[in-house]
Amino acid sequence: MKKLLNTVYVTTEGAALKKDGETLVAEIEGAEKTRIPLHMLGAVVAFGPILISPALIGACSGAGIAIVLLDRAGRFQARVEGPVSGNVLLRRAQYRAADGPEGVEIVRSFVMGKVANQRAVLRRALRDHGAEMAASDRAAIEDAAARLAAILRRAQLADASIEALRGSEGEAANRYFAVFDHLIRSPDPELAWTGRSRRPPLDPVNALLSFLYTLLVHDCRSACEGVGLDPAVGFLHRDRPGRPSLALDLMEELRAPLADRLALSLINRRQLRAADFRRMDGGATLLTDEARRTVLTAWQERRKEERLHPFVQERAPFGLVPHLQAQLLARHLRGDLDAYPPWFWS
CATH class of the missing domain: 1.20.120.920 (CRISPR-associated endonuclease Cas1, C-terminal domain)
Structure with a gap:
């Protein structure tokens, strides 16, 4: 798990991402590994089977934080975003x-x-x-x-x-x-x-x-x-x-x-x-x-x-x-x- 360029990359299979107030909490086998305030994030990228709570998905969508899902090999599966997105301007x-x-x-x-x-x-x-x-x-x-x-x-x-x-x-x-x-x-x-x-x-x-x-x-x-x-x-x-x-x-x-x-x-x-x-x-x-x-x-x-x-x-x-x-x-x-x-x- 690593934070680079305001993006959190989660590569540990079985990790769980949850919301605690206005903070993203990452756990592995029930043990808390890191906490990151949502206002410091631009995106979350998850590799493989990662648990993401509905509350965190909702909070990220509302804050304009994209959640990107990739499979174990790193192939793109989905991108979860709220109704307001800058992708059209970027493209x-x-x-x-x-x-x-x-x-x-x-x-x-x-x-x-x-x-x-x-x-x-x-x-x-x-x-x-x-x-x-x-x-x-x-x-x-x-x-x-x-x-x-x-x-x-x-x-x-x-x-x-x-x-x-x-x-x-x-x-x-x-x-x-x-x-x-x-x-x-x-x-x-x-x-x-x-x-x-x-x-x-x-x-x-x-x-x-x-x-x-x-x-x-x-x-x-x-x-x-x-x-x-x-x-x-x-x-x-x-x-x-x-x-x-x-x-x-x-x-x-x-x-x-x-x-x-x-x-x-x-x-x-x-x-x-x-x-x-x-x-x-x-x-x-x-x-x-x-x-x-x-x-x-x-x-x-x-x-x-x-x-x-x-x-x-x-x-x-x-x-x-x-x-x-x-x-x-x-x-x-x-x-x-x-x-x-x-x-x-x-």
């Missing part, structure tokens, strides 16, 4: 920004966060395993990290258009994945990296990445829904029927440190081997059922790990970062923040 601001010149700065933040975090993953690999690498592998990673730094500087230029920023993002992804094989330390030749493939993934590493990206985009979509943003209207990703473009935008800066790093850990620590993948008749490669359970367990553990949020300046679990970033984007769109602050991993 109008989102649509105006997506169609107007101010969208450039939001795209710039997404791109800078993504490229900086990709570079951080490469630098971390050099720091942790550089001494064990072949000189050619180390040189390739160092060159890619230097190229990403140059792309990052270019993205900061004031006159960059959305199309130019999209081009920088694509170039950075190519540079990053060009050296991804140097980060894999598995003895299984079947787990070698030959390039990104999607829909369907054609090799084990791509199958693992695609599965993790699916989990991450679910979290980002829930975060958008939870704060009242329209997950279908993005800035970096163009609108397309059925595509959660804004959720994909939020995911970009989180892919490398959350999904890619976890994939590398599972492979390099031999938690996943070649036998944990199966090739289908059409060429697609999928995780076995047992391997999928291994990945889901590791994903849930990774989401519990805490890092200092560079903007909020508080420690927060990885699993709450999409929700914090969605809140910060909503605050920017409402005019409470001058710019959208990307999340930088270190």
